[in-house]
Amino acid sequence: MDVPQIKKAAKVYDVVIVGSGAGGGMAAYQLSKAGATVCLLEAGGYFDPADPKYINQLKWSYESPRRGAGTTRAFGDFDAAWGGWEIDGEPYSAVKGTEFHWFRSRMLGGRTNHWGRISLRMGPDDFKRRSLTGIGEDWPIGYEDLSPYYDKVDDLIGVFGSKEGLRDAPDGRFLPPPKPRLHELMIKKAGKSIGVPVIPSRLSILTKPIHDRGGCFYCAQCGRACQAYADFSSSSVLCIPAVKTGRVTLINGAMAREVITDPKTGLASGVSYVDVPTMTEQSVMGKVVVLAASTCETARLLLNSKSARFQNGLANSSGVVGKYLNDSTGASRGAFIPALMDRKRYNEDGVGGAHVYSPWWLDNKKLDFPRGYHIEYGGGMGMPMYGFGFGMEGRNSIVPGRDGKPREAGGYGESLKDDFRRFYGANIGMAGRGEPVPLESNYCEIDPNTVDKYGIPTLRFNYKWGEAEIKQAKHMQDTFEEIIHAMGGIALGKKPGPETNYGLEAPGKIIHEIGTARMGNDPKNSVLNKYSQAHDVKNLFVVDAAAFPSQGDKNVTWTILANSWRTSDYIIDQVKQKNI
Template sequence: MVGQPDGGQVTLKAQDDYDAIIVGSGAAGGMSAYVLACSGVKVLMLEAGRDYDPVSETPMFQLPFDAPLRAAGTAEKPFGFYDATVDGGWRVPGEPYSSAEGTDFLWWRARMLGGRTNHWGRISLRMGEYDYKPRSRDGLGLDWPMSYEDVAPYYDKTEALIGVYGSNEGLENTPNSSPGVLLPPPAPRAEELLTQRICRERLNIPVVPAHLAILTQPLEADRIARMLWPNNEMARRVTAESMRTRAACYYATPCGRGCSIKANFQSPTVLLPPALATGNLDIITNAMVREVTVDANGRATGVHYIDKTTRLEEHVRARVVILTASACESARILLNSKSSLFPDGLSNGNGLVGKYVMDTVGAGVQGQIPALENMPPHNADGASAMHLYMPWWLYQDQARDQLDFARGYHIEFGGGRKMPGFGSFGGIEPLTAGSYGQRFKEDCRRYYGSFLGFDGRGEMIPNDNCYCEIDPEQVDEWGIPTLRFHWTWSDHELNQARHMQRTFEEIIETMGGHVLSTIHEDGAKAIARPGEIIHEVGGVIMGNDPSRSVLNEFCQSWEVDNLFVADGGCFVSNADKNPTLSIMAIAWRASDYIVGQMNERNF
């Protein structure tokens, strides 16, 4: 298990006296388990994938040269051989999903302890005050039942716990963190500095330190533990002890592989070890949950899961059931939890489970920048991901109705003298006119490090046509009915994707560079496929009105008061801020509420 390099699988026989069952071990499940276990709640966590230990399993420093196909992506390892994801990707063996005609949805899953936190980009941006009340601002989409101010303390706590580098810039709808929360951002790389200057001076686009869940310093364990748990000695101890085992980043080897020194955030290195150290958490891996069970009064009693090692069904009981299986997987469990009391699935009396699924709008452009050619050799690895980014900067233009889309996007960019990998010099023929021989060798040397990629990550507005439902014709190899996705972008998303590409073209050209990608007039061609950005949220939305939402602001089911969905499923908007940080902050808030309800003996 986590923290034990010799690693025995956790396949204990579950006790029958748990206070809470948590389904899933990723960002939301890990955070819920950490907060509840620290608060004295007896927790059983069920993870559908295998046990996984980043300390002993991460390929630190391995080269593409060492891997099959020089670590190129394959059907089984779509993000490349060394990507941390095991038993996952766009497909999971034996666990299909489908798309309705005209829909081309992609669904990334990871069947492993820690789920998708193991490989994620670590970009940790807070949603701002506009983002919690979007409908109040522009009449579109849905408002959240709570405000930014309600969640702000949990952003502080989450950032302090996991360790996030960044700076407070005081920009519009881009909240500052409280003093003493953020870690110092790493110095920008050469290509980032050049981009920053051009964007600031000539295009009026802000370029500021990115926020990433990577330690640029060892955490101040005692100070942070005191701040997080002023009145809980056990929580302070397990938190501080776990923090002291995390090293600062040494600026080598990509974060997407995971991190054996625990310098970046992963649920199995940051959330699960302190939760386990409380003695209040048990974890069963290879446990594929099928449905939540209920009693005659319509209260949740536990879950049925398939033990993947025996292929037999098991049942476990608890006073509270918390689904954190990922937005669509949690919706799937609810829809599959049918009974005479809940014939359309649990907590689905108003038919909203599965509805209003959102992804992030994505579009990208690659460029080649002559100013970066023939750069003096230097180490440009850095914290593997971006040190700078561009937050959305056109709020005022939007307020004046000068854009043909309603919501913003931020820009992620990078390139430079990174480790040569598969395809590093593919597609440069437009620059070289197909050179080969000595000239090609010299062209590669010249162009190495001079490529920059710009990617927009923008807000999608929820709509009635983007949802998942149970596919009546398919089950997975565990006998569980699978999901079918429906998707239609609105013009807001398509126009935004077109705007992204035009912006990136302008940046590259202003830098004196060559645009290497096709710039599409048609936003439908510029936009990434639905699901492809792996920010799918919604489907189990929260709200103030039980007839128009599934959950209240504490992720609690309106219909079943001891049932919670504490993952991205509860989102009612999907701001351009990558969702994982908000998922954790909202899960912490929900967990505090659960502890409060338990203390009042409401379950």
């Protein structure tokens, strides 16, 4: 029987995890399997793509009140991303003269519900940039440290691809890749003629069923999240199975405010959060705290976690928290391919992404920029839309008429309908995704003048592209032109020039940000050690991309997953040894 005047002690979990994306989902999955009691905090709502009330696959655009327009979500009403670059009541800002766009998903699984599923390993050289080039920073670990975990991630989650023996794009444990479609065969032929490799993509989409998950049925709608669990999302593959162990308490609508620390020991003791439905302050206690809220959100948590012991923010004795922020570079180009006109119609959907891509193929020592990029391709007979095939920036394209003579495409009535039929499937697109040079001058910090609707101080960004990234974008555009020419194509729109930084996307637009709590051997210039453990707080860990000193030209999700698994193993080992 309870004694009324004695307050019951709050439950203390073995581990409290903030964020349910790739890093948080993997940590919850591995730690709960090891027997730990876990509290998983997610700022957004619950989501299961196999639950009928969440399924948006195979719906027509006209089933949306906005006919599929992206007025309420960044990528359309049916897209599996509850959030975007702008969220009502959650502002952020930028220092005058700088720019950064911060994408956030408020849902179980975070941004893994909508992404390209491009699942690339870092190469051996990606971990040793400073040693090899004198620019940037080395990681405190190497490819040999993560390789066994990449293998485990491949086996657990599934990724298709092909063995190519490339140092910059290490091979994995692959499922069979899908066959290239017609436009991809043409891209591959054109690439070979000019020395650009084009190989099967490496996507975490199941081309055959594994682990009670269904195989891809080629609807090409992975961005809506898969009801068959045939693609990787942290919600379906990691979080939901972790909750089913009975050792994970999932709290949705938990907007983390700060990490609580013990004033005597300085150790993390829990997390304070705002309960979104009630807008009340809550806290959850744990013996270990793991941050996986995403690169910038993790930095905000650390910087807002101030105390007498940590006056500049938690784990920030180095002053590095928030610094060395960087996002992938990105530039793109579209083209019209006359050889693909007047095609026979057939089901060409394929997986939700390109069946081929180009890994980096050149030696930067022979170029005027220090880091490489890869190329992602698009095209085929997907869902048509108005304007498809008729140029860019509102201009009509000059195309061959039925008599072979050039004329403007489009128009009205019968001419427009005829052109749509003829040009359907005759467009391609290509996008470069490159590695920037991490700079201390690119950072996020707490805005002293603004709080969000939860009363939590918000972030202010300072980010500018450097000459290295601008020259890289120029090289991308030159390469796109070569590929288009080799295909006998017509580039759409005016070629981007120096006035637009050669079409270089604004920082944050590629949604690959990393680096605000980087790992390193020296506590004076890094936040975490080689196990993603805070130098200043031994029971605090970071398992999202904030830990990464650099990103290579690779999409970082596969490395987040591998590193989180490695860190989880370390936590288990340290607990057994009673070190934490």
